Amino acid sequence: MNKLSYTLSAVALALVLSGCGQSNAQQGQQPPPLTIDVANVQLEEVQSWHTFTTRLEAPERVVLKPRVSGQLKSMAFKEGERVEKGQLLFSIDPRPFATQVESLKAQLVSAEAALSQAQGEAKRAQRLVAKNAMSTEQADQRDATLRRAIANKNAIAAQLEKAQLDLEFSQVTAPISGVISRADVTQGNYVSAGDTALTTIVSDDLVYAYFDVDERTWSKQFAGMNADTGVMVQLQRINSQQPIAGKVDFIDNEINPTTGTLRVRAVFDAQAHNLKPGAFARISMAAETPKTLAIVPERAIGTDLKNRFVLTVDENNTLQYRLVELGERYGAYRAIKSGLVRGERIAVNGPARVGPGMPITPNKVAFNFENTQFVLKSTNTSSDLLVSAAK
Known part of the structure; x- marks a missing residue:
């Protein structure tokens, strides 16, 4: 009996010692540090801008109407083509006007003869x-x-x-250079002076973009702006990533007291960028000159109650809490006004894991800024047109 008791005690003691050994071994095996993505803070030139929506307009748009009445004889243009100022577009039957001219020429000859006779008789009367x-x-x-x-x-x-003017007006010419629309009246129809719309012409050298800036934004961001300085703006078209520079x-x-907005106009080179009047566009206008700030990914920023922070990595590869002051957002990135160098x-x-x-x-x-725009970039494309338009 005693021998059996001693045996059980020895087994129990061995199990206890074995368990303690395993526990100490497990405590000695610490998990390796977590591998996370780390990048160096970079500085970039950035600026703030505001974006407005609008539709483009042609500086000149003419609804062409005849200045004389008559039957439309012919059309001398191709619909949708570019026409030059003074180019013949429509011809109204000139025969009635030519006949009137000849009749009045004859009447003028008779009137001149009567005048010559009257002058002679008046001179003789003075002598008598x-x-x-x-x-x-x-x-x-x-x-x-x-x-x-x-x-x-x-x-x-x-x-x-x-x-003679009526005869000249029977040949309807383009009052401006631009792109002509389709003919609203065809050959053989009677047209009335100042009433019948023949077609429409829009100028195509430049396009205007009118947009409204609310009073608060204008007073805070743009109060010192002057149109004479040709402030740069950018136009963004639908389904296009390429910005177009304008002024x-x-x-x-x-300021419009009803809407509380101020009307502003920008001008762009239409031919260089194939811009069409009536097209939808977004206009971006810089609110400040560029300045250099630190740039970090938006996802790197954490929120701590009312504070914003990032996790920096020290020389021992340990994460440290760092308060930052946020600037503007640029796509997937955020400018940092203070807190990083x-x-x-x-x-x-960021602090997700x-x-x-x-x-x-x-x-x-490394950060990839290839598709991120931090400032409104200027271009020299069609600068002569834009400068002359700004004046």
């Missing part, structure tokens, strides 16, 4: 009155006849000039 061979009353009658002949000649000359060339002289290492993915005081194994990565 001087010799007391004609009464003053008769001389006055001849002088009145002369004045009537002058007036009649002048009236017919004016009618002839108008008839502000007009600022209205008063160039070259400091930060946890790229880690926290301050944790040791890490850094995996160095």
